[in-house]
Amino acid sequence: MNKGKCDISGWLVRRASWHAWAVLVAVLGACAAHTVRVTSDGGMDNAIVVRAARTWLTGGSPYADPHFLYLPSAVLAAAPQALLPVAALRLLVPVTVTAFLAGGWACALRLHGVPLRSRLAVLGPAALCAGFAPFGHLVLLGNWTVTAALALPAALLLAGRGRWVAAGAVLGAAVALKPLLAPMALLFVLARRPGALAAMLLVPAAASGAAALLMPDPAGFVTRTLPFLLRGDDSFVRLYEASPGAVLPRLGVPAVLAASLALAAAAAGVGAACLRWRRGEPGPLRLTETAAGLMLSAFLVSRPSYDHYLLVVVPPLLAGLPYAGSVARRPWFWLALVPQLPGVSWPYLEPQTRRAARDCATLSVLALTVARHNGAGRTRKGPGGVVAPRREQGSGTSRVPWRAGRVYRAR
Template identity: 75%
Template sequence: MSEGKSDISGWLVRRASWHLWVVLVAVLGAGAARVARARPDGGMDNAIVVRAARTWLAGGSPYDDPHFLYLPGAVLAAAPQALLPLTALRVLVPVAVTGCLVAGWACALRHHGVGLRSRLAVLGLVGPAVGFAPFAHLVLLANWTATAVVALPLALLLAGRGRWLAAGVVLGAAVALKPLLAPMALLFVLARRWRALGVMIAVPALASTAAALLLPDPAGFFTRTLPFLLHGDDGFVRLYEASPAAVLPRLGMPGALAEGIALLVAAGGILAAHRRWRRADPGPLRLAETAAALMLSALLVSRPSYDHYLLVVLPLLLAGLPYMSSVTRSPWFWLALVPQLPALTWPYLEPAQRRAFKDALTLCTLAVTLGLHCCRMPRKPRIPGSFVAQRREQRAPTGDAAF
């Protein structure tokens, strides 16, 4: 990797000083410590899964809790936490969630070929930690979305190195814990990696079946949780959903029309992902942008769809910043993140129950920006020997990457 470029890309990929690392440790440590002090259970969402595991260990059905929205495998995965005292959980859980965010960012950097000691490696964590509200929300809630934040960039890192079967195992294991990454099956379809697709489907299917046989209500996910996910009939949860299908009815639009609009936009996003994949240009952006487009399309129609789901795709896109053709070079990408500035208060959106409007704005703007970026035609090659082209080559980096 060349660090001699004079633009922002060259500055980002150079090695970070120890001062920046001190800032990073202080920011991440303060965030985890704040949650440890404020949440005796380590985080509300993780506590729901741990409570379900305790119910199962006591002989009950974890699906008696309507807010337990996970596959049966999550019950077994949370069982070790159920055996720990609350004093241990309040410290270990926020540290573990923060560790997942760090690991996911590291995998995203390696997928794009960016050094783990670079300035981008540090600033790519400090920036979201202090300037992107969903980052703090995820640590505060300790939602199992953190597992998807690690799994997706790790799977793309493996796929980019030709290890598609291993990528299928990683994504399948993540789906077994939380079905958030199920749309990634379409990535294997686009790549025509049928064996990897079979592995991704088989891993959660076998894990869920084996775990369900140990539960007193083996079909609870299908009889209780799945209807809840399809209809989103919890009034409290609906206030925090960011998908257009949930937000537009709050503005007076009929529910059927809102769902139709969300489906159309999501279908457009899938077509954009298909277009991006068919462009088949070399480099890591193809995998990252196709996967991000598929995930954002799914979040447009997902019920529920929360702000911290954006952290599944954001590291993949941010890590591509040094590349000249990355979507992060578009000003609309950064404008989409403005509503998530923690210090920014919007009129009429001060109550926490109304922040879904800001989340929907960020989600839709990111989805449209990435979709248009995926559909754009690649630049025509310059005419060899052109004087203008030679002057441009002297002033700007060449190729797709700026390093």
């Protein structure tokens, strides 16, 4: 056995000391406390949803605000926040967003069978908070992307344990709050799980349909929001969009060519994700890498597409680091994240309005890396380079025996 390959897996899954946990609490607490200190309403993006809910409670249309891009069910979900004082939101929203991100990381770890008391459990969120700018941006904005960051690994965890219908219901609930995870419907098509697909479609349809009947303009999402999303002509939003179709025209590339390149890249990513599902053995890596390929492909063409969308796919991929065959072991995975290092000034990209170029670079390189990895068709190995038995790869209700530590841990 290659000792070099085993060492990293064994080191990551060993139990973390209390000092490490203290550092993690301090880092996450500082991030949330900073947001409490510099914001007056808990975050600009969350304030948009809360303002829409307040408008609805006073008899107005939430879709009068063109920046409210959510389904009608999100209005009802935000109504409790609309009843709270602003001072309470200022404290509760950053703490809740941070807790949701931590919960998503915990689900990603359990999907891969990594103990929650391991070193990786501590290093992952600490590294994302301190070294990955979108983490801080998401907490600062209070964007509802955090619901997808929690729902995706939770749904994959359920699917890995054979509870596909429950996984579909979780994704459907997330879509009802924000339609970000809609591309995940293709995963249920690939897995031939019609029950899960039906649950994913029916939950948001029922929730939004019922909520729309309570709105002064039941078709507001269709008549106002969808045209706004299709046009993508908002000057403020365009400055922060990370998709190639939005960034390349700002660099002089014709808009038609930019859109064509983004569409071709997205199609290639979807094709590679399909190959990953069909060629791969059942297990957590198959679920995670297929889902990441589908979501990154959607981010390449979606309008808008922001840097914090990356937090939907990066943590589940990072949680697979102990596996020798995971995409997180590829150098380009880490190189793709370099532009998101906080505090680094990049030439000609110093202004905040040019940040989208860095976000586009990260998104494009990460999507290419995952697509190339998915399309390679290589045998995926278990932790430490050992090919895990079929029952130990999460194909059903069984899990990789990380807790015992005897199978893959280096000595």
